[in-house]
Amino acid sequence: MKISINANRCEPSPMRKFHPLAVQAQKAGKKIYHLNIGQPDLPTPKAYLEAVRNFDQQTLAYEASPGAPELIDAIRKYYADLGVYLAPRDVLVTTGGSEALLLTCLSILDPYTEVIIPEPYYPNYTTFVHAAGGRIRALHTSPEEGYRYAYRKRIESLITSNTRAILITNPGNPTGVVLDEQEMRMIADIAKKHDLFLICDEVYREFCYDDKFGVPTMARYDDLDDNLVIIDSVSKRFSACGARVGCVITKNKELQQALLKFCQSRLSVATIDQIGAAALYSVDKGFFKASKETYRQRRDLVVSRLRQIPGVLVEEPMGAFYVMARLPVDDADKFQRWLLESFDDNGDTVMFAPGAPFYETPGKGINEVRIAYVRSIEELSRAMDLLAKGIARYQTEVMEA
Numbered sequence: 001m002k003i004s005i006n007a008n009r010c011e012p013s014p015m016r017k018f019h020p021l022a023v024q025a026q027k028a029g030k031k032i033y034h035l036n037i038g039q040p041d042l043p044t045p046k047a048y049l050e051a052v053r054n055f056d057q058q059t060l061a062y063e064a065s066p067g068a069p070e071l072i073d074a075i076r077k078y079y080a081d082l083g084v085y086l087a088p089r090d091v092l093v094t095t096g097g098s099e100a101l102l103l104t105c106l107s108i109l110d111p112y113t114e115v116i117i118p119e120p121y122y123p124n125y126t127t128f129v130h131a132a133g134g135r136i137r138a139l140h141t142s143p144e145e146g147y148r149y150a151y152r153k154r155i156e157s158l159i160t161s162n163t164r165a166i167l168i169t170n171p172g173n174p175t176g177v178v179l180d181e182q183e184m185r186m187i188a189d190i191a192k193k194h195d196l197f198l199i200c201d202e203v204y205r206e207f208c209y210d211d212k213f214g215v216p217t218m219a220r221y222d223d224l225d226d227n228l229v230i231i232d233s234v235s236k237r238f239s240a241c242g243a244r245v246g247c248v249i250t251k252n253k254e255l256q257q258a259l260l261k262f263c264q265s266r267l268s269v270a271t272i273d274q275i276g277a278a279a280l281y282s283v284d285k286g287f288f289k290a291s292k293e294t295y296r297q298r299r300d301l302v303v304s305r306l307r308q309i310p311g312v313l314v315e316e317p318m319g320a321f322y323v324m325a326r327l328p329v330d331d332a333d334k335f336q337r338w339l340l341e342s343f344d345d346n347g348d349t350v351m352f353a354p355g356a357p358f359y360e361t362p363g364k365g366i367n368e369v370r371i372a373y374v375r376s377i378e379e380l381s382r383a384m385d386l387l388a389k390g391i392a393r394y395q396t397e398v399m400e401a
């Protein structure tokens with residue numbers, strides 16, 4: 001028996017890689033401050049559970065393959081409030097943004113075709129692209145440049161006859177980079193000029209901390225209809241990751257048909273979760289304002305504390321709820337292992353996501369980490385304390401030993 005080449009080209013999730021060591025550390029009595037996974041901690045709006053509790057059909061039937069009509073309408077209304085008008089067929093409901101990405105890759109990639117992605121990027125992109133037989137062409141960025149990637153020459157230099165798409169995350173995970181108006185327009189123009197799909201993963205759209213960017217969405221450009229694919233999700237927007245509801249939005253008819261075939265083959269997204277998700281879209285806009293403010297305060301704390309650690313290189317992220325930083329250590333992977341196995345401060349230690357798996361290019365990101373600021377101010381403050389103490393001790397006990 002044989003495992004497929006495509007499966008063998010996928011990697012385990014770097015966010016979960018240290019889980020077994022974390023379990024051991026916990027068994028040994030350590031308390032771990034988890035900054036490694038982007039699981040929002042804010043309460044999910046009650047509307048979700050109320051709608052689910054009120055479900056009163058006798059049979060839990062399959063929903064329609066493209067999605068529950070009331071959820072599609074709720075999503076369309078949300079976009080209409082942003083000035084973006086969608087027909088019902090433009091929205092296909094998926095099991096999270098994850099399935100939206102996977103089905104998009106399966107629909108547009110052939111073996112050896114390429115997707116241009118700015119690195120560092122969300123590591124599961126590798127799985128989605130590789131599952132479809134495609135390849136990632138990394139668009140380089142650096143911590144010195146604040147991980148910004150919207151440079152026309154650099155992007156165009158990566159386009160070949162094999163290129164099918166440009167995939168961007170805006171606001172960015174792991175970097176928190178948010179594109180400004182000119183950068184968005186420039187990338188849109190490149191996609192149009194070279195006849196490429198532009199896949200915009202906008203699952204962090206609500207978390208943009210600088211008002212000058214507005215609510216970032218590529219969907220605002222109506223001359224991009226055939227190129228544009230928006231990846232969306234309720235996970236981060238409504239602090240509802242467990243709902244597993246997202247969608248793919250495109251006006252490209254051929255792509256809609258391709259996606260629909262995959263949607264039909266998996267029958268439907270969970271019926272009850274779609275009912276809950278539709279109710280989420282009725283929450284007051286104040287919910288977004290309040291959660292954004294909470295994350296902004298957390299970001300400010302984490303960035304200011306990182307800046308106090310000698311040798312750390314960090315740019316203030318403009319969006320999402322992550323910060324990417326370069327640490328004064330030889331290898332973030334080794335450092336994380338050491339923090340779990342050999343370090344504690346009064347029984348406490350800390351976890352982050354080591355940077356290398358966020359890069360396609362071998363050797364990059366070795367001493368970088370992604371920190372998810374999805375904990376309370378008190379917990380983040382303690383976690384930053386642990387990071388500072390950990391770095392100092394690691395430098396003397398390991399690097400200088």
Ligand SMILES: Cc1ncc(COP(=O)(O)O)c(C=O)c1O
Nearest residue numbers: 096097098122169173233235246
């Ligand atoms: C950039 C990005 N896209 C997509 C997803 C998928 O999220 P979900 O499947 O929960 O919608 C995530 C989750 O962390 C993410 O960070």
